[in-house]
Amino acid sequence: xxxxxxxxxxxxxxxxxxxxxxxxxxxxxxxxxxxxxxxxxxxxxxxxxxxxxxxxxxxxxxxxxxxxxxxxxxxxxxxxxxxxxxxxxxxxxxxxxxxxxxxxxxxxxxxxxxxxxxxxxxxxxxxxxxxxxxxxxxxxxxxxxxxxxxxxxxxxxxxxxxxxxxxxxxxxxxxxxxxxxxxxxxxxxxxxxxxxxxxxxxxxxxxxxxxxxxxxxxxxxxxxxxxxxxxxxxxxxxxxxxxxxxxxxxxxxxxxxxxxxxxxxxxxxxxxxxxxxxxxxxxxxxxxxxx
Amino acid sequence: xxxxxxxxxxxxxxxxxxxxxxxxxxxxxxxxxxxxxxxxxxxxxxxxxxxxxxxxxxxxxxxxxxxxxxxxxxxxxxxxxxxxxxxxxxxxxxxxxxxxxxxxxxxxxxxxxxxxxxxxxxxxxxxxxxxxxxxxxxxxxxxxxxxxxxxxxxxxxxxxxxxxxxxxxxxxxxxxxxxxx
Numbered sequence: 084x085x086x087x088x089x090x091x092x093x094x095x096x097x098x099x100x101x102x103x104x105x106x107x108x109x110x111x112x113x114x115x116x117x118x119x120x121x122x123x124x125x126x127x128x129x130x131x132x133x134x135x136x137x138x139x140x141x142x143x144x145x146x147x148x149x150x151x152x153x154x155x156x157x158x159x160x161x162x163x164x165x166x167x168x169x170x171x172x173x174x175x176x177x178x179x180x181x182x183x184x185x186x187x188x189x190x191x192x193x194x195x196x197x198x199x200x201x202x203x204x205x206x207x208x209x210x211x212x213x214x215x216x217x218x219x220x221x222x223x224x225x226x227x228x229x230x231x232x233x234x235x236x237x238x239x240x241x242x243x244x245x246x247x248x249x250x251x252x253x254x255x256x257x258x259x260x261x262x263x264x265x266x267x268x269x270x271x272x273x274x275x276x277x278x279x280x281x282x283x284x285x286x287x288x289x290x291x292x293x294x295x296x297x298x299x300x301x302x303x304x305x306x307x308x309x310x311x312x313x314x315x316x317x318x319x320x321x322x323x324x325x326x327x328x329x330x331x332x333x334x335x336x337x338x339x340x341x342x343x344x345x346x347x348x349x350x351x352x353x354x355x356x357x358x359x360x361x362x363x364x365x366x367x368x369x370x371x372x373x374x
Numbered sequence: 375x376x377x378x379x380x381x382x383x384x385x386x387x388x389x390x391x392x393x394x395x396x397x398x399x400x401x402x403x404x405x406x407x408x409x410x411x412x413x414x415x416x417x418x419x420x421x422x423x424x425x426x427x428x429x430x431x432x433x434x435x436x437x438x439x440x441x442x443x444x445x446x447x448x449x450x451x452x453x454x455x456x457x458x459x460x461x462x463x464x465x466x467x468x469x470x471x472x473x474x475x476x477x478x479x480x481x482x483x484x485x486x487x488x489x490x491x492x493x494x495x496x497x498x499x500x501x502x503x504x505x506x507x508x509x510x511x512x513x514x515x516x517x518x519x520x521x522x523x524x525x526x527x528x529x530x531x532x533x534x535x536x537x538x539x540x541x542x543x544x545x546x547x548x549x550x551x552x553x554x555x
Contacts, residue, residue: 107472110446114468117461122511128460135454142406150410220409222421223520224508225457263457270512291517347411347419 129256136229137258143218144231151215151350209322210356212236216349226269226291226346228252232354233260241320243355249326249343250274250314251352262354266346267295267327275317276327278310287312287327287340295328297338306333312340322355396546397440401428401448409455412527419520423497423528425452427535429467430493433474434481436543445471459511466500486536494529501525 121128197203214236218229232238234257242254244264252272256263265272272289276297283304285297297312310330316323332339404424412420425448432439449464456463474481474496481492501521509516 106442107468110442110468111465111472114446114449114461114465117464118459118507118511121460131460132454132457135451139406139455143409146406147410218409219411220456222456223419223524224504224516227457270514270516291520 132263133256133258133261136256136261136263137233140217140229140231140258140261143229144215147215147217210237212238212354212356213351214238214354215351219347224270224291226266226272226289227255228264228266228352230262230264230352230354231260233258233262235259237356238262238354239356243314243321243325245325245353245355246344246346246349246351249328250321251342251344251346251349253321254354264352267342268293268346274321274327275315276312277315278304278306278330279313279324279326280310281305284315284317285312285338293341294331295340295342296336297330297340300338306330306338308333325355393439393546394441394444397432398444398448400542400546401425401440401444402451404428405448405452405455408452420523420527422524422531423500424535425463425467426470426497426500427493427528427532428539429470430474430496431489431536431539432543433471434478434489435540436547437475437478439543439546442468442471459508462504462507466504469503470496470500486533489536490529490532493532497525497528 117128212232214230214232216228217231220227220229230238230244238254238257240254240257242257242262243250244252244254250267252264252266252269253274254262255265267274267287267289268291269289270291272287274287275284276287277284281304283301283306284299285304286299288296288298290296297306300306308330312327312330314321314323314325314327326343328340328342330338331341404427408421408424412422429440429445429448445467446464449467450460452458452463452467453460474492477492481489501524505516505518505521
């Protein structure tokens with residue numbers, strides 16, 4: 084009886100020891116399985132992510148304030164020479180902009196009269212939601228930011244997100260009180276765009292660097308450095324004519340575009356809420372209306 | 375406020391809950407801090423791996439303060455929060471925990487410089503592994519500059535973070551009365 088008891092104890096200890104030894108290997112294998120599952124079908128994981136982000140948003144919002152204050156104070160420390168140079172540049176910019184303002188007023192009046200003559204149906208007005216960036220969690224591999232606004236604030240998946248200068252990304256996950264924005268610089272970002280003056284269509288792809296690349300360009304597209312890139316509105320997810328960047332290089336790496344906004348310095352953003360077809364939003368399909 | 379040490383199974387349960395709970399809480403705070411960029415020019419994309427530092431250092435000094443499941447859970451939380459492919463940080467942290475635990479006996483008697491070199495080795499290895507996996511998942515070579523910067527900053531900050539980790543690990547171990555187990 085005692086021998087049997089000892090045998091049982093020995094077996095139990097061996098099993099326990101084996102379980103402890105195998106635990107890390109099993110967890111690593113499980114993690115790899117999750118990664119494969121994520122690659123095949125990311126929707127359930129996206130829901131889990133939205134839940135966690137919603138839960139964490141108030142905490143991140145509170146923690147981000149002192150971080151933002153420290154970062155801003157670093158940005159505020161500049162030498163007198165830099166400030167003088169900036170002042171000169173701003174004066175020059177102001178002089179140029181005053182001329183452009185006059186031209187814009189004239190064109191606006193002209194445009195308005197043509198629209199009235201042709202009875203053009205105006206695009207629906209865009210609704211903006213302004214929010215502070217509470218976290219920029221991705222780091223080296225993922226270029227995304229979190230906003231403390233969600234479906235409760237009428238922010239939805241697919242909405243365009245702008246800084247003061249142009250498009251910086253689009254909402255890819257929206258919870259009830261938080262939203263994750265995939266930046267245009269992210270490796271997985273693909274935005275339908277066009278060259279502003281030639282209306283040449285292309286796809287703007289992120290590269291996880293400061294520069295973006297134009298893809299799927301037609302042959303002989305006649306591009307040159309300095310041309311502005313704007314959204315084309317193709318696909319219906321993003322409104323057309325939102326500026327994104329300018330072409331800075333045409334070479335062996337392709338046509339490279341620099342965003343108009345230095346994204347790492349952006350604190351507040353505007354989410355553009357367009358009234359678009361909900362069927363275009365993946366995972367939010369709705370039944371067709373009955374006729 | 376010090377935790378009361380009790381005898382019997384209630385005491386053991388309380389100790390286990392206290393050490394895992396407190397450790398989880400601290401690493402969770404480190405996890406949140408990890409999601410913010412460092413202040414200063416050209417550091418916007420740099421994220422020091424505070425969680426990796428904690429897992430590495432505590433595995434050597436206070437292995438009783440957390441388990442593989444806790445490491446895995448933190449990795450999953452980090453993945454969900456950062457937008458990484460789910461499982462990437464979880465696998466990385468469990469791997470760090472496992473490999474460091476296997477070298478624990480050797481590392482225990484070593485001066486801080488050796489521990490620092492060990493962390494540098496772990497940070498470079500995990501950084502490279504993550505880069506490879508991420509490139510594989512995206513079917514293209516991902517830009518490496520930010521990751522290199524993050525690894526360098528992680529190594530540079532370790533001597534600053536290590537004393538705090540050491541002090542807190544000791545506090546948890548003593549308060550939960552399971553030091554060295």
